[in-house]
Amino acid sequence: MSDLSPNELRVLVAVAEEQSFTRAGARLGMTQSAVSHAVRGSERKLGAVLFERGRQGARATDAGLRASTQARHILRLLDSMGSETRGAAERTVTGTVRIAAFRSAAAGLLPEVLDRLAALHPGLHPQVSIVRDVGRGSAGEVLDANADLGITTVPPTSTVPDGLIFNRLYEERYLLAAPAKAADPRRLPLLDWSENCSSYTRRWWTEQDWLPERRIMVEDDSVVLSMVAAGIGMAVMPHLTLAAPPEGVSVTDLGSTAPTRHLGYVTTPALARTLPVRALIRELRAAHAR
Amino acid sequence: MSDLSPNELRVLVAVAEEQSFTRAGARLGMTQSAVSHAVRGSERKLGAVLFERGRQGARATDAGLRASTQARHILRLLDSMGSETRGAAERTVTGTVRIAAFRSAAAGLLPEVLDRLAALHPGLHPQVSIVRDVGRGSAGEVLDANADLGITTVPPTSTVPDGLIFNRLYEERYLLAAPAKAADPRRLPLLDWSENCSSYTRRWWTEQDWLPERRIMVEDDSVVLSMVAAGIGMAVMPHLTLAAPPEGVSVTDLGSTAPTRHLGYVTTPALARTLPVRALIRELRAAHAR
DNA sequence: CGGCTTCCATGAGCACCGCTCATGCAAGCG
């Protein structure tokens, strides 16, 4: 009987996040003493020191970090059990599903998906968080148990972190976005943004017989778009970003050799079996089919 | 407090598999009565009937089937927590960590750190990007999510951008770099470079009884170094830049009043809780201790 | 240096939870 009770899990998470026994206790509505006892008990059960106690509170050790992340995962599953089982009985999908997505997916893809989802499952409450699609991206959110499903562009396949499952949704083309008024958009500077994963478009550029004269780095893809609308330059952007181009932006297909990227989702095996996540995945796939 | 205890989860799994309260109890080493109580409690907590009781035992309902599946997942995670956390120390950290550093840190400090990191965590892939330590510097890279951790010199403390955490690594002395052949290096022009944060050395200069006759601004600290080697001038440079001085450069300590700068790192609170970043920070600290 | 504050640790005491035990009840079966 060496596994931790839900309360102990909650304590671990709270302490890891608050970096203090006292604050964690306050947050959970229990005394500092109870937290201390609980942590001590958890450490004994797990056989590792989970927090370094010091003058300024408690910092998670590596073991503590792992444990608290795992604890978040477990608590999430425990939390979903109620709606999950009730849903099975009543044939409804209820509860919460937390989605992490990068900005353009959230703007271009999710509204439709969430509309359908809301229509089909009134009791399901999706939560969307925006994550920059760089670094660990949305997969990191899923790994840390901050999200149930992440929308992501295809990572180098070697990089799919263990413990996650990844599936492709569809392939997405890049298009040319230029000011509608521009006579020869190719003479305009190219607007690029940091999130634009180089490998997708860079390779394509090397095969082109024209190159932009200037390149302007911009913070964000939405800024790129409004700059295009203002006539400042042109850009090669994924279809999703251009789903609803603003006034004054003309979008041109780049032909069959256009650069593409793959869109997909990540989640955990356990979450992939839950009703809300399954319903969401179904709608993500359906959205593309239409 | 509506989530199930590990014991209740075990009971659900056992009953679902044994299709009998009595046998489930026997398997778990408890009485049939306890099983009955536990199942009843679970059903109340989840708000659904999990088993159909009948003459020939208990059959899981749809809800019960789903609950017991979920329970198996959770128990598996709980079970793995022990080994997972115990092994945290020896376990290899995997993933990617993106480091932004200014040139001399990348050249003088990182090789050693990355060597150690590679030895300890073969599955961890560090990526280094060189950033000029002016303007927002490496903190900007972290802010823009282009890097997970930035090596930086101490900013004016008021300037730590919110959302970032900054920590000092160590204090670094400035040294005098002069051509080895120079009879009196103090007569040579002072080579300065734009990245050289004025405040560190300017104050020191005001306290000196000698002043350089001329001052030459150079693009970059590496250029400064090769110009010193060529006998063009002398320079006051941080220790890191002079870690491996080229032929013909003699390095002199400036004594206890030497100007210093503080080296540190910036990252975000969320990233600071991830294992790759923590492993990196640990090695950064260890590198100095040696 | 000594009081003060701010952390966490620890022991005693108590309440409640979850177990067992004993028993009840329903349904099939000779």
Place this chain on the structure above:
DNA sequence: CGCTTGCATGAGCGGTGCTCATGGAAGCCG
């Protein structure tokens, strides 16, 4: 009908996990 085989239920009890009170270590500050 008893008898068997299943689950349900209430009483009672022990251990777990909480609070309360207190202790100890470590910075901080005049």
